[in-house]
Amino acid sequence: MTTVTSPSLSNVAIIGAGITGLACANRLVEHGVAVTVFDKARGPGGRMSTKRLDQAQLDLGAQAFTARDPAFRDAVADWLASGLVARWPIVSYQASPNGWQLHHDSRPRYTGAPRMSAITRHLAARFQAHPQTALQLATLIEALHRSPKGWQLQDAQGRGYGPFDHVVLTTPPPQALPLVAPWETTLAEACQAREQRSCWAAWAVLDGPLPTPPGSQSDWQMARIEHPALRLVSRNQTKPGREHQPESLSLMAHLDWSETHLEDDPQAVAESLWAAFTTLFPADTPLPLRVTSSAHRWRYAQPSTADDQLYLYSDSGLAMCGDSFTASRVESAWVSGTQSAQALIDRSVHNRASSSHSNK
Ligand SMILES: Cc1cc2nc3c(=O)[nH]c(=O)nc-3n(C[C@H](O)[C@H](O)[C@H](O)COP(=O)(O)OP(=O)(O)OC[C@H]3O[C@@H](n4cnc5c(N)ncnc54)[C@H](O)[C@@H]3O)c2cc1C
Structure with a gap:
């Protein structure tokens, strides 16, 4: 059974601090997982961001x-x-x-x-209130590397982060494609299919x-x-x-x-x-x-086009979620991030149970 080879769930990197990534982070930290969220922007929010001018605050996305x-x-x-x-x-x-x-x-x-960005700011503060968490802003992740210790992330300046046992990609699929393509054909094909x-x-x-x-x-x-x-x-x-x-x-x-x-x-x-x-x-x-x-x-x-799949994951520890997996809506993104985290938790609980059963 393939799940026996899946990595344990203790230290997760999430790429993207939009509502999907932050919902995913909050569910994982509630379960005691160490989480680092990376975003290329200077603040969290993604497509729920707000332009702040001297005169006014204007929502630019949702x-x-x-x-x-x-x-x-x-x-x-x-x-x-x-x-x-x-x-x-x-x-x-x-x-x-x-x-x-x-x-x-x-x-x-x-x-x-x-x-609008008050919601993602709140979710960012909430997950960072847990121990062993970090929000790494202004960090464009350009490559993933796999080592025997887990996944390493590399940013645009060549700095490395990790190892992580899982990486959850919440960016729009064209931005996830170059990261997953060297490692997972199925995930790469899923990105290409989501125009x-x-x-x-x-x-x-x-x-x-x-x-x-x-x-x-x-x-x-x-x-x-x-x-x-x-x-x-x-x-x-x-x-x-x-x-x-x-x-x-x-x-x-x-x-x-x-x-x-x-x-x-x-x-x-x-x-x-x-x-x-x-x-x-x-x-x-x-x-x-x-x-x-x-x-x-x-x-x-x-x-x-809308899809009916909430997330995808592989046995190597890569997962993808976000609004592209259902429909372009704030609530679809939140549900996708939350449920992908729950799926990783359920799988790790199941793996622990199978391995303790086989050790008896
Ligand atoms: C103009 C517009 C209007 C909308 N109106 C509505 C609406 O009225 N109602 C509604 O429900 N929904 C609306 N939506 C959709 C809604 O905003 C999205 O569904 C939701 O915000 C998506 O959240 P997400 O976290 O999945 O993605 P995003 O918010 O896009 O988050 C992905 C994050 O990944 C980061 N990122 C990308 N690549 C990298 C990388 N390589 N390294 C590090 N970080 C990276 C990005 O900076 C971004 O912050 C609208 C969207 C737009 C664009």
Whole structure:
């Protein structure tokens, strides 16, 4: 049976400090495992990150999330009770140059308070409260090496980390591919099979409040847009904890449009998405001016198709999980990270039981 050869579970490296990696880390440390999380960025969060300007904080990735999974609903209930998340949006619209209609959706949605990245910051602090843990930021992992003692990680500066008995990769599949390809054909093929789409996300801080669009309420919070370039607009100052901010918009582009404009200058993208937004108001409407605006390109924003597998792992101690394994949603990522950790724990408990049984 292959599980007999699996390494023990005592010292794990996780690549990626997005919600998948941090959910995975928290479940493992609860089980007494030593965990080091690596991320190439300067802060945790990944696609739940927030741009922090002097004037405003603007969510650049996920804007609001659902909680359908029972375990994730429990986590969200705890976060709600501690003020880390809040219900948002309450006032949502469907908008096009032809008009605005209230968009009724009975499914509750939540956002981080006072910003989306508060959730991943909380998860990062929570796992680091356990002994034998570390969060290694600004560390781009470029290669994995296998030795008789376990897995060694190598960063872009040539520094080495390890040995670890397991490595969990939570990056989008194209970023995991060069790391797993020399070692595991099955995992490499899984990465190649999970194509990713790109998305431009622009932001704009305005010098005054927006006028109320015809047929809508002045307190609208989010709008799904029918326009070839722009698909969603959210008003960050309507999110709980950010009421003091000036009018500050996140403007999400359509995936097709993003891919056509993938190599454009961020400023040009911000201009195009703002121009698209202005078509939602009658032509003679005076609009506030933009104080600052630009755009962020998410090269690997979401998988092109949903999958039904939550994670993958190999007997050599490599595992992969993340939103590409189910659907591009915050809750899918959390569930994938949590369940992959649980699968590693269950397998190690099973292996220990089999080996103590065979030693009797
Ligand atoms: C524009 C946009 C809008 C979205 N809107 C919503 C929404 O409204 N609702 C919703 O539910 N979901 C939304 N999503 C999806 C949601 O954000 C993701 O499903 C979720 O955040 C994915 O988390 P993750 O941890 O799996 O991946 P990520 O957050 O991408 O984390 C992976 C981490 O790996 C790091 N990394 C990559 N390669 C390396 C390496 N070699 N070495 C070290 N670190 C590395 C990255 O820096 C990153 O921090 C949106 C996503 C985008 C991009």
